[in-house]
Amino acid sequence: MVALTDLDPRINDEVRIKPSNDVIEWQLAGEGQNTWLRGIMTKEEVEKITQLLTKNKDLFAWTTEDMRGINPRVMSHKLFVCREARPVAQKKRRMGKEKRMATTKEVQK
Amino acid sequence: MYVDYTNLNKACPKDAYPLPSIVHLVDEAADNKVLSFLDAFSRYNQIQMYNKDVAKTTFITKTSNYCYQVMPFDLKNAGATYQRLMDRIFKNQIGRNMEVYVDGMVVKSDTFGQHLINLTEVFGRLRRFGIRLNSTKCVFGVEGGKLLGFMLTHRGIETNPDKCSAILDM
Secondary structure, eight states, X not given: OOOHHHHOTTTTOOOOOOOOTTEEEEEOSSTTOEEEEESSOXXXXXXXXXXXXXXXXXXXXXXXXXXXXXXXXXXXXXXXXXXXXXXXXXXXXXXXXXXXXXXXXXXXX | OOOOOHHHHHHSOOOOOOOOOHHHHHHHHHTOSEEEEEEBTTGGGGSEEOGGGGGGGOEEOSSOEEOOSBXXXXXXXXXXXXXXXXXXXXXXXXXXXXXXXXXXXXXXXXXXXXHHHHHHHXXXXXXXXXXXXXXXXXXXXXXXXXXXXXXXXXXXXXXXXXXXXXXXXX
16 A cells, blocks of 8 residues: 555645745835845846836736726637536535625625 | 536536647746746636626525626636637737746846836736736746746745755756
8 A cells, every 4th residue: 555655755744845035025015015026136126127016016906906807808708518518507505604694794895 | 715617617618729838938938037927816807707608607605696707717718718818918929028827927038128128018918908917926037047946936836845956956
């Protein structure tokens, strides 16, 4: 029998590769709205790239409200369903009380 | 939230639109001195469902029935649709100053100055088509030579540390 640890030697290993330290976090907009820059850059380079990013910060989204969405005339997702397929109703989705209350709250927004 | 679309997916033939291979992307980008990695925000949900297909995504809950107006994450051909969109948006840039894999973009340049120009071009297209980025998953201006190590460490590709340490130590 093959032990699971033979197939995946990491199984009990908490050590994971961390991001290499040659990048730095940089605050683009509000608190927590950060992005990453290369760590080793000249002062001038940092200035130029941060200027460019700040100028374009409207291109970044932090919540779904920030998203404009793609104009459906450019692209929409069309389903090509086999002609012989019959419609199937999805099974009713059951949720626990806590989850249900959370979704109700979200839906009413 | 995830809806189980097994039945719907079974009824849809696979979209054969080609996705680029990772090997090709790494090859294409690795030669460049300056790279930026951009990641689209909440990827598939930026694309709407075709109007007449909205009803096919219906799911039932205790209080109401809902359907998706935007492309849900777990439809079989969602990745192909996204790649098709990105290929269309960046058709004049792919291969020249960027590469695209579904919702991930790599902007590549030989010099820092050129990189600023290339980024400006990409930002212009993103703005024109209404694509938004996820800032926490973007990295700007990294060294080209570190591409593979970067892909392994920053892009969340789970790897066996023993196996890739050789590459990372290069």
